[in-house]
Amino acid sequence: MRESELVNAFQAAFLKRCPACAQDLPMSATQCSGCGGDLPREEESAPLSFLHQAGLETLRPDSSEGSANLRRLRRCVEGVHKQTMSLVEYLDQVGEVYDEVTNNLELLTSPIIVESLKEQDEALIAIHRRAVAALEAFQAGCEMMMGYSGDGDFSPAERGLNQVEIALAEVDDSELSASEALAEIE
Amino acid sequence: MMACRRGSRDDLPFLEELQVGRQAKPNLLETVRLVEPWSRPELPFWVLPGAGYALWDLAGHERTTRRPIARLWDLQVAPEHNALQVAAALLDASEAELPKGLHRLVLTTAEDGHWSPILASRGYEVETLRMTRELSHHRLDGPRLSSFRARPLRDGDRALLRVLAATNLTHTLPAGRQEELDQFQSATQQYFEEFDPMAADLIGLVAVEKSTRRSIGYILVNLESEGLAYLRDISVRPEYWGRYAAQFLVRAAENELVQRGYREIYADISADNPRSYRTAQRSLGFKKAGQLWGRSG
Numbered sequence: 001m002r003e004s005e006l007v008n009a010f011q012a013a014f015l016k017r018c019p020a021c022a023q024d025l026p027m028s029a030t031q032c033s034g035c036g037g038d039l040p041r042e043e044e045s046a047p048l049s050f051l052h053q054a055g056l057e058t059l060r061p062d063s064s065e066g067s068a069n070l071r072r073l074r075r076c077v078e079g080v081h082k083q084t085m086s087l088v089e090y091l092d093q094v095g096e097v098y099d100e101v102t103n104n105l106e107l108l109t110s111p112i113i114v115e116s117l118k119e120q121d122e123a124l125i126a127i128h129r130r131a132v133a134a135l136e137a138f139q140a141g142c143e144m145m146m147g148y149s150g151d152g153d154f155s156p157a158e159r160g161l162n163q164v165e166i167a168l169a170e171v172d173d174s175e176l177s178a179s180e181a182l183a184e185i186e
Numbered sequence: 187m188m189a190c191r192r193g194s195r196d197d198l199p200f201l202e203e204l205q206v207g208r209q210a211k212p213n214l215l216e217t218v219r220l221v222e223p224w225s226r227p228e229l230p231f232w233v234l235p236g237a238g239y240a241l242w243d244l245a246g247h248e249r250t251t252r253r254p255i256a257r258l259w260d261l262q263v264a265p266e267h268n269a270l271q272v273a274a275a276l277l278d279a280s281e282a283e284l285p286k287g288l289h290r291l292v293l294t295t296a297e298d299g300h301w302s303p304i305l306a307s308r309g310y311e312v313e314t315l316r317m318t319r320e321l322s323h324h325r326l327d328g329p330r331l332s333s334f335r336a337r338p339l340r341d342g343d344r345a346l347l348r349v350l351a352a353t354n355l356t357h358t359l360p361a362g363r364q365e366e367l368d369q370f371q372s373a374t375q376q377y378f379e380e381f382d383p384m385a386a387d388l389i390g391l392v393a394v395e396k397s398t399r400r401s402i403g404y405i406l407v408n409l410e411s412e413g414l415a416y417l418r419d420i421s422v423r424p425e426y427w428g429r430y431a432a433q434f435l436v437r438a439a440e441n442e443l444v445q446r447g448y449r450e451i452y453a454d455i456s457a458d459n460p461r462s463y464r465t466a467q468r469s470l471g472f473k474k475a476g477q478l479w480g481r482s483g
Contacts, residue, residue: 095399
């Protein structure tokens, strides 16, 4: 992966738009390079929720039952326990969640998001760090779950699921903290 | 030579006369009668009486950036006239009156490839190459392709789409528009933020490497009318380039299209991307059908 291209790409995720001519501009711009007009000051503060930006809605616990992915992982563990799910199906399902989390982590840790955060409030930077750590724990939990080999020892699946549950609670907490921090900043 | 003028309803018989016997766009006349461009400011046309006409469409948007564009819908010259002179006059007359700031796009096919010098001399550049292919069903269990499987795109793939589209954007940017990279990046990211993977007019597939269960690429195909499909976007993780992942994705999408009764797929490849052009031509069986010329307005 070419880092510079990724940097450019995610920089674009934090562009702002000129209200007069709709030209896309860097967040730091005070004047539009398209029409030459001055940009309103209120446009300069970017509403930033990196979890939302990174499309992590499916990871967030959306009710007391937890997120769609958590429900899916729980069904997997239940399936192998009750022998209603084959090992291959179990690994495919857990593998899909692992893949999705890995892609989200890739997006969240892309250099431009990290770079953009440097200009943000310290509270948000700390929350980003927590969110990344939580996603890494989620990813590790999935990896652990994929260590289940169908030999009747369910502990990798159970320990992995437990780690995912803890990680998801942390993801949710990070997002809540981000919302609160944003509200304070705004 | 007479001067060009803005077209009106009175020019319909002339348009009909020039359309007679044309094979390339047989439905155009019917469409023109239906939409009545003389009564629509977004469909301006210019006529060189007795010699030719140029019909523009200002209602469309560029697929990638979603910016409004001016697209030359049709340009025809009567056989007994000097095609290049008439085309040049019509383009110049159009240019003088088309709104400023709109990016101009002109598609030339094999039929109207002779306009190329006129376009080039007026600042147009070949931005993308239009490639087409008749659809057929493929086996995906051969030695090169069997290490992948395809699954439908879903909402959770947004991060994959955004990362891969961003990674490969410099290879898909239309030629001559490198300075617009930021705008393309922004439009692409916004597109995927608002993107509906379940849209009825879309086939979206993700290629998964069987051994690692990792998603390694995606393909997006827009379903159009009359059995036509448009390959909107295909992207593969760079570390999987040269491992037939693109071929797998195109073939998996083709199978889906054939099943739904589609007969042809087309794609636009950046004129700056000879690697993709070669892949499309040699590995995927696409043929060059035309080129899309562009210039800023």
